[in-house]
Amino acid sequence: MKWHIKGGLFVLWVCWLALASAAFAASRNYVVQGDIVYTPACGEAKILPQGYLVVKEGKVQGAYDKLPKDYEGWKKQDCRGKLILPGxxxxxxxxxxxxxxxxxxxxxxxxxxxxxxxxxxxxxxxxxxxxxxxxxxxxxxxxxxxxxxxxxxxxxxxxxxxxxxxxxxxxxxxxxxxxxxxxxxxxxxxxxxxxxxxxxxxxxxxxxxxxxxxxxxxxxxxxxxxxxxxxxxxxxxxxxxxxxxxxxxxxxxxxxxxxxxxxxxxxxxxxxxxxxxxxxxxxxxxxxxxxxxxxxxxxxxxxxxxxxxxxxxxxxxxxxxxxxxxxxxxxxxxxxxxxxxxxxxxxxxxxxxxxxxxxxxxxxxxxxxxxxxxxxxxxxxxxxxxxxGKVGSFEPDYDADFLVVKTPKALAERSVQERWQHFIYHGTPEDITARYVAGKQLRLP
Amino acid sequence: MKWHIKGGLFVLWVCWLALASAAFAASRNYVVQGDIVYTPACGEAKILPQGYLVVKEGKVQGAYDKLPKDYEGWKKQDCRGKLILPGxxxxxxxxxxxxxxxxxxxxxxxxxxxxxxxxxxxxxxxxxxxxxxxxxxxxxxxxxxxxxxxxxxxxxxxxxxxxxxxxxxxxxxxxxxxxxxxxxxxxxxxxxxxxxxxxxxxxxxxxxxxxxxxxxxxxxxxxxxxxxxxxxxxxxxxxxxxxxxxxxxxxxxxxxxxxxxxxxxxxxxxxxxxxxxxxxxxxxxxxxxxxxxxxxxxxxxxxxxxxxxxxxxxxxxxxxxxxxxxxxxxxxxxxxxxxxxxxxxxxxxxxxxxxxxxxxxxxxxxxxxxxxxxxxxxxxxxxxxxxxGKVGSFEPDYDADFLVVKTPKALAERSVQERWQHFIYHGTPEDITARYVAGKQLRLP
CATH class of the missing domain: 3.20.20.140 (Metal-dependent hydrolases)
Known part of the structure; x- marks a missing residue:
């Protein structure tokens, strides 16, 4: 009887492990929609208004104007109206x-x-x-x-x-x-x-x-x-x-x-x-x-x-x-x-x-x-x-380090490029609403 | 009868006016205690740790190391541990x-x-x-x-x-x-x-x-x-x-x-x-x-x-x-x-x-x-x-324009001069806890 219980617990534990790691893997795969800005080369700003950043197991899968079909079922974070920048x-x-x-x-x-x-x-x-x-x-x-x-x-x-x-x-x-x-x-x-x-x-x-x-x-x-x-x-x-x-x-x-x-x-x-x-x-x-x-x-x-x-x-x-x-x-x-x-x-x-x-x-x-x-x-x-390593860009296989940045209401109508400029010249840490390293969101105190 | 009421209302109104203006005058006279820093001459920082800024009808009466007896009964604002700076x-x-x-x-x-x-x-x-x-x-x-x-x-x-x-x-x-x-x-x-x-x-x-x-x-x-x-x-x-x-x-x-x-x-x-x-x-x-x-x-x-x-x-x-x-x-x-x-x-x-x-x-x-x-x-x-006019200093007869500025807890033990330096180099508007112009506190939105 004792062994039965132990065996049962073991099976439960294995199931839990499997589920938990599946959940974990799932949480590491997602799509972020927002106004994406990054610089694949020195001086070249890539700007994707309401673009899609696809993250798979902590890595950037790609940054897209239009979400490719393969990722349509993925968990989506709606950051429309916010900037998505590399950390x-x-x-x-x-x-x-x-x-x-x-x-x-x-x-x-x-x-x-x-x-x-x-x-x-x-x-x-x-x-x-x-x-x-x-x-x-x-x-x-x-x-x-x-x-x-x-x-x-x-x-x-x-x-x-x-x-x-x-x-x-x-x-x-x-x-x-x-x-x-x-x-x-x-x-x-x-x-x-x-x-x-x-x-x-x-x-x-x-x-x-x-x-x-x-x-x-x-x-x-x-x-x-x-x-x-x-x-x-x-x-x-x-x-x-x-x-x-x-x-x-x-x-x-x-x-x-x-x-x-x-x-x-x-x-x-x-x-x-x-x-x-x-x-x-x-x-x-x-x-x-x-x-x-x-x-x-x-x-x-x-x-x-x-x-x-x-x-x-x-x-x-x-x-x-x-x-x-x-x-x-x-x-x-x-x-x-x-x-x-x-x-x-x-x-x-x-x-x-x-x-x-x-x-x-x-x-x-x-x-x-x-x-x-x-x-x-x-x-x-x-x-x-x-x-x-591969850090600081949204090209495929880069570590998914990124920031979500809000824009003051008064500038909502400005272009993505201008809102990016405004954040760099006049923003504060308080404008950053979320930070991710290798796909994982940081806790703040 | 009508006139009695009107006359009574008039007297009440005069009394209210007198009281209100007395209260107003009183509120314009006060003492602020805190770590005072100002520059009476270019390059000369005057620093009064736990000093007293005396304000009378919107004007600076003086900034003191020790509160003169004349002002002992005045309304006091306790800003100890905070900086008091000119606006x-x-x-x-x-x-x-x-x-x-x-x-x-x-x-x-x-x-x-x-x-x-x-x-x-x-x-x-x-x-x-x-x-x-x-x-x-x-x-x-x-x-x-x-x-x-x-x-x-x-x-x-x-x-x-x-x-x-x-x-x-x-x-x-x-x-x-x-x-x-x-x-x-x-x-x-x-x-x-x-x-x-x-x-x-x-x-x-x-x-x-x-x-x-x-x-x-x-x-x-x-x-x-x-x-x-x-x-x-x-x-x-x-x-x-x-x-x-x-x-x-x-x-x-x-x-x-x-x-x-x-x-x-x-x-x-x-x-x-x-x-x-x-x-x-x-x-x-x-x-x-x-x-x-x-x-x-x-x-x-x-x-x-x-x-x-x-x-x-x-x-x-x-x-x-x-x-x-x-x-x-x-x-x-x-x-x-x-x-x-x-x-x-x-x-x-x-x-x-x-x-x-x-x-x-x-x-x-x-x-x-x-x-x-x-x-x-x-x-x-x-x-x-x-x-x-007479603005920007804590010398007598200057308009009482001043800011109350908090210090991060971690720097509480630093000297007043260092905390002042820290605010100027690393502070933000959020560190300012109150602002006064000609003795009157500003409302923020």
Missing amino acids: FCDLHVHAAQYRQIGLGMDEALLEWLEKYTFPEERKFSDTAYAERVYGDFAAELAKCGTTRSAVYGTIHRQGAEILARKLTERGLGAYVGKVNMDRNAPDYLCETSAGSLAETERFVKAPVWTDLVRPILTPRFAPSVTPELLQDLGALAKRENLPVQTHLSENKAEIQWVAELFPKIREYPKVYEHFGLYGDTPTLMAHCIHMSEAQIKEMVSRGVYPVFCPESNLNLTSGIMPVRKFLQAGAKVALGSDVGAGHDLFMPHVIVRAIQVSKVRAMDYPEEKALTLPEAFYLATKGGGSFF | FCDLHVHAAQYRQIGLGMDEALLEWLEKYTFPEERKFSDTAYAERVYGDFAAELAKCGTTRSAVYGTIHRQGAEILARKLTERGLGAYVGKVNMDRNAPDYLCETSAGSLAETERFVKAPVWTDLVRPILTPRFAPSVTPELLQDLGALAKRENLPVQTHLSENKAEIQWVAELFPKIREYPKVYEHFGLYGDTPTLMAHCIHMSEAQIKEMVSRGVYPVFCPESNLNLTSGIMPVRKFLQAGAKVALGSDVGAGHDLFMPHVIVRAIQVSKVRAMDYPEEKALTLPEAFYLATKGGGSFF
Whole structure:
């Protein structure tokens, strides 16, 4: 009798499993109808008024003017009158600087680091503090519609693991880095070389990684990492096939400093190259403001991503990245908020700032034509998204990362293109009514 | 018997009047306790943590560290933990372009005007449309904490009167202009010279003006107004002692055009000067991007306000106003959002952009030091406010225009100065919990 009951329960359990997974699969297959805008190529806005986005098991099946017959029976979400946009990709952001947004922006870089950034980063040795701030940070990213990001933690391994967990809990996609610093940092943020490597090795093996949230090696920048540690990190990248993110050529004093610290190599990008941290695995280089034509060409040939951070270009008076030159050279340019040197996580603000600072360059250098909205939007979606795989577009087989965005009533009669422009220039996170990553809707707090 | 009743009613009515006005006077006298920040001089931030702002009949009595005994019995508003800031002053904004914010910003200036601005302004011949859009505009200004503004309507007198009424209904202070254009405008926006003058004369006598909302003469800019009409407007300004607002030296092609249109005068500011529209009465000149040292000096000596519109400097690629030069010359600089060429009414965004574009200038011209936050904040409060009288500061006898601003919980432990920085760089209109103009709280929709 006992066995009968157990056997019955087992059968029930199997049935339940089958039903549940069928339901799950079904919920992963659906059609969204709305005003679709995306940029399959840099500068090319594809606009489908009242179009159909078909999602199958988390992937885009296609974006259509008219729903193909095959999908007619599928579950439909009616978002007519709303915009359907790819989620935003922020390829350079310091999560640990979230609480210092906007503070001390009148200070010069070094004073700003000493008065604000380093004391703030120190606090992340406290895991309770990390829980709190990283939880807020992940919630804010989701609210802002940033579905993918490349994020810096601090030197603290446990904190960075908490950051990874918080992003996962929120349903976001990200690369997360534990920062390395074993010289030229305040005592309280300076690791031993061996300790930094050991902690990084533990970090990349930590039980926090998922398909969506993955580790990335994060030497802060060449001046704060010894050649020995750079060497070890390069070897680790190669051995474990890990991507890399760091800073490059942000200001002239920094470039000079690197030349002095690495007298045999001297050239800043060559330093990373020398240690196997420059395109041997997928690589993000933030800023890239002051680079020669030859350096740009070399960067392109190595497939390294320059990350354009226009807001921090302005706030830190570090110069303006010549984004048009990179695009003309064929570089895979991404956009970054650079919070906290940038003061805003909301990527539409970063898109507008990218256009504006490119206009500033165009005033001085007319041959460097200003970015258009379809170009800057591409950088913030498919451009940066390509670092994660097939992300940031609505072409078939892309991860179904998308946002549903409402339009103010007064603009309801405007064209889809104009309502898209209005959202980017004047929208707020509150205009986003839903966010999806790989087909799955995000929970907001 | 009848007379007894009437007499009794009369006495009751007098008593009610006396009580009501006493209650009103009392409600105009109060103390606000909170974290006070204001800038009595350009660059000087006065910070009073848990200070007291004393308001008497709509005027600031004083801002104090410790409440003087005289006011101890006064009604007290407890805003501890919140910031108390002067209301913002936006000295250049096109109300009629409110619905085209952010549209077509990839276009060149002329195409943008033809495709977006002129067709939009045309709609304001319809008073129902004006009611709707100007109502939304005034509500948005109030929400954003812009307590005083200098606003452009369109050429349509009735529309501009509606704009004045909407601002009054919202409790805001403003100068409102009916635009003049009698040449070089699309047919549907081009007035006859006589008609334009006659309508302007009706406009300034319309029964819509109050202590807070007043008319300002608004020839659009020299190229779109004939010499005859400029002459008449100058005479009208003098006769009725009316202030003037217009555009000056925004881009080089425009400056060249003015030289051709006024071959005997040639120099752009001299054109306005010639017709009595350049400091004979209080005068606002938007942009002033390309001006010689001599022109700046002359402008200062005539007491004309240059209005710095950093967001539109960037969006229209018209150049960057050398704000430091104007300040060094002693100019009364104000800030403007320049919506719709600017894309944001929220003045903290304009303050940040002013700082950022001044940093761009400082990269190229190190002698032109970048604006600090206390400087840019001054321009957006007391600097622009001085155009309205004693407005924009918490010194005695200033109009009690102020905002109450909340701080995110996570920043509660930060200093008042840091919380102020955070609001300007990262705040939103939703952080403003109350707005007052001349001591009176604004209603939001």
